[in-house]
Each structure stands twice: as structure tokens, then as C-alpha cells.
Amino acid sequence: MKGIVFFGAGNISQSIIIGLINNGFEKKDISFIDRNPLNNKIIKKMGIKPIDIRQLTKNNHHIILAVKPKDAIQACNEIALINNKPNLISVVAGIQIKTIKSAFKAPTIVRAMPITSSAYNKGITAIYGNPGSKDLMNYSKKVFDKVGISLFLKKENEIDNFTGLIGSGPAYFFHILKVYEKRVLQLSNGDKKLTNKIISTFLDGVSASVKDNVGFDEAIKKIASKKGTTEAGINSLISNNVLELFEKGILSAIKRSKEISDEY
Ligand SMILES: NC(=O)c1ccc[n+]([C@@H]2O[C@H](COP(=O)([O-])OP(=O)(O)OC[C@H]3O[C@@H](n4cnc5c(N)ncnc54)[C@H](OP(=O)(O)O)[C@@H]3O)[C@@H](O)[C@H]2O)c1
Secondary structure, three states: OOEEEEEEEOOOHHHHHHHHHHHHHHHHHHHEEEEOHHHHHHHHHOOOOEEHHHHHOOOEEEEEEEEOOOHHHHHHHHHHOOOOOOOEOOOOOOOOOHHOOOOOOOEEEEEEEHHHHHHHHHEEEEEEEEEOOOHHHHHHHHHHHHEEEEEEEEOOOHHHHHHHHHOOHHHHHHHHHHHHHHHHHHHOOOHHHHHHHHHHHHHHHHHHHHHOOOOHHHHHHHHHHOHHHHHHHHHHHOOHHHHHHHHHHHHHHHHHHHHHHHHO
């Protein structure tokens, strides 16, 4: 696996780069192009070298396009001026292959939707490519499997569902965890380190049950007893439609991902 260039080196690129380095990917095989001085500083500190866009002429590398949707067309136009047949893996939410394709003469394009947990080897990445991009799809899978797990999607529009559900997913849980943080902080006399340790151990335990294939209802049954505290908590969550509202939030994210596709 040689030569990955991150075009756009912000949040998601940094997460993937940290994951790749921690999993034995050679730093010398990673480079980046980014206009933001702070992101330049952060990535250089990781031992990753910036390159000049003019170095994209040869086709001995793969480009990961990781700029915001509003900047994606402009970024593709800049790349196209130097290389009209790039091997390009776009992680940009909402922008379809046909739109990216139109900036180039003969590109090979794959879309991938990673998550920031890639930094901790807990990435989950969805990959989609048109027939004809099999080699690049397989290459993408090798890269993203290094930082977690990945799956191929059958249809491009499934990326919108994946984005709303998994791509944005960690943020929903961080949002919910704010309730835990507030209350655990009180129990631990404001000790932030202890609070984080309690919450991460708690989540590890939940994750271990899922890994153990314990069904969710079965797992709840093991904790709740008739007229006990858990039952009171769960009943309150049910009567307040918390699950429906949570799903509504996910559906809003999926809707937004589809809207972005229509905007570009
Ligand atoms: N963050 C996530 O969890 C996540 C997950 C999955 C997919 N994505 C997708 O990944 C993409 C990037 O997200 P992000 O959160 O990493 O964004 P970000 O932190 O804003 O990083 C994007 C970087 O690209 C730079 N850039 C934009 N256009 C450029 C150009 N023409 N030449 C050089 N550098 C350029 C930006 O510079 P400026 O700051 O100067 O604009 C910025 O440093 C988005 O399309 C998003 O949908 C993100």
C-alpha cells in the first residue's frame, strides 16, 4: 500500500492518520495538502509531510478528498488542473460520484464514510464505488480496515443512511453522555479524570455485552427488577417517547445528508 495524499487535513483526516500510524502504516507513505495553518501545524507534528499540489501529476498515489462539502468542487477543480485521471477516495458527505466525476476527464472515484473513532482503531467505514472502480474499492477497504472495520454498500444513496446513523453517530452519544458527565462529576467531587474513567469503563462494559451477543432486552432484564430503580427509569424513558425522539434525530441527519446531495 503506497502513497496516500490527504487533500484537506482537518478533523477526519487527522483521525484516520493517527489510526493508520498507530497500526503500522509508514509515515513516509502519507502526505497532505491543506491551506489551514493550524491543521498544517497539527499534522506536521505527527511527522507527516505536506506536499505541493503540483506533485499530484504522477498516478502513483491515492488521494483522500476530505474537505467540507462547500469546498469540494473547488478542490476537485484544483486537482484536475494537475491530474485529470486521479484515484480519488472522497469522504465528503453528501456529494455524489457523478458530481465529483464531472470535474475530471477520466477519474476513478470511490466514496467512503469514516468516523473519527478511526483514531482509536474503532473506525467503521462505509465504502461505495461504481462498477469499474473495484481496485480502488479494494484498496480503500485495506486502508480503512487498518483503523477499524469497513463495509461495502450496494447503492450510493445508502451512504446518506450510513452518514446519519454511524458517521454522525458518535456525536449523538457524546451529547447523551453530557447528562452522565454532569451527574458523575457531582459524585466524584468535580474530579474530571475520575469522571472520564468511570464513564469510559461504563461504556466498555456496555460494549462488552454487545460483543457477547447478549440481546438488548435480555441485557435490560438482567439489570431491571420488578418495581425497582431501573424499571422506573426505563418506564419514564418509554412514556416520554425517548426512543422515538432519538430516532427522529437520526432521521433528521439522514434527511440533511440527502439535502446536501441535492444542493451540489
Ligand atoms: N468530521 C467527521 O467526523 C467526518 C466524518 C465523516 C466524513 N466527514 C467529511 O469529511 C470532510 C471534512 O470534514 P472535517 O470535519 O475533517 O473538515 P475540516 O476539519 O474543516 O477539514 C477540512 C480541511 O480542508 C481544508 N481545505 C478546504 N479546501 C481546501 C483547498 N482547496 N485546498 C487546501 N485545503 C483545503 C480546510 O481549510 P480551511 O479550514 O481553511 O477551510 C480544512 O483544513 C467533510 O466533507 C465531511 O462531510 C467528516
